[in-house]
Amino acid sequence: MTVESEDVLTAQLAALAKESCWFRPALVAVRDLGLSSWCIGAGAVRNLVWDWLHGFDDRSALADIDVAYFDPIEVGADRDAALERQLHAVYPGLRWDVKNQAGVHLWYEAKFGHPVRPFGSLQDAVASWPEFATCVGLALRADDSVEVVAPHGLSDLFAMVVRHNPMRVGVETFRKRVQTKQYGARWSRVTVIPS
Numbered sequence: 001m002t003v004e005s006e007d008v009l010t011a012q013l014a015a016l017a018k019e020s021c022w023f024r025p026a027l028v029a030v031r032d033l034g035l036s037s038w039c040i041g042a043g044a045v046r047n048l049v050w051d052w053l054h055g056f057d058d059r060s061a062l063a064d065i066d067v068a069y070f071d072p073i074e075v076g077a078d079r080d081a082a083l084e085r086q087l088h089a090v091y092p093g094l095r096w097d098v099k100n101q102a103g104v105h106l107w108y109e110a111k112f113g114h115p116v117r118p119f120g121s122l123q124d125a126v127a128s129w130p131e132f133a134t135c136v137g138l139a140l141r142a143d144d145s146v147e148v149v150a151p152h153g154l155s156d157l158f159a160m161v162v163r164h165n166p167m168r169v170g171v172e173t174f175r176k177r178v179q180t181k182q183y184g185a186r187w188s189r190v191t192v193i194p195s
Contacts, residue, residue, distance in 0.1 A: 009154040014146035016052055017138050022059055023048050027140035029091045030067055033083060037122045038069035039137025039149050046134050049157055050187045060186055064097040068137060070122040075103035101125035116168055127151035128168040130177055133161060160187060164195040171195045
C-alpha cells in the first residue's frame with residue numbers, strides 16, 4: 001500500500017467516524033473524560049467500516065465499545081470501572097469496556113492464560129490486538145479532528161481481511177475468535193486468512 005493510499009484511507013475513516021450517528025457521540029463522550037492518551041478501537045471501528053462497505057443502514061450489534069487509554073500513573077480496575085460508569089451516564093445506549101493499557105500485563109494472564117509484556121504506549125498496545133484489521137483506534141481531539149491510531153495501517157480493515165496478529169494471541173486463540181465471531185454471517189465480503 002502506498003503512503004498516498006494510506007492517507008486516503010485515513011481521511012475516509014476519519015470522515016466515517018465524524019458522520020456516524022452513533023460513533024461520533026461516543027467519541028465526544030470519551031473525549032469529555034479528559035484522558036490524555038485514548039482511543040475507541042477494535043470491533044467498534046471494524047463494524048463502522050465494514051457496515052459502510054456493505055452499504056448497511058443499521059449499525060451491526062456490538063458486544064461493547066472498547067475504550068483503550070494509557071496512563072502509567074493511575075493503574076487499576078477501580079479507575080476503569082469509574083470511567084465506564086461516567087460513560088454510561090452520558091451515553092447509556094452503549095455497553096462500555098474501558099481498559100488502561102498500561103496495566104494489561106497485570107491481569108491478562110489470569111484472565112486469558114498467558115502473560116503479555118507491559119506496553120510502553122497506547123500505540124504499542126493497539127499494535128498487539130488479535131487481528132490486524134482491528135488494530136485500529138480513533139480519538140476525537142479538542143479541535144474536533146479525528147486522530148487515527150493504526151500501527152499496522154488500514155489496508156486489512158478496508159480490504160475486509162481478517163488476519164492473525166501474533167503479537168498477543170496464539171494461532172488457537174485466533175481460530176477460536178474467528179469461529180466465535182462468525183464474520184461472514186454479517187459481512188459476506190470478509191476474507192479470513194487461515195493461520
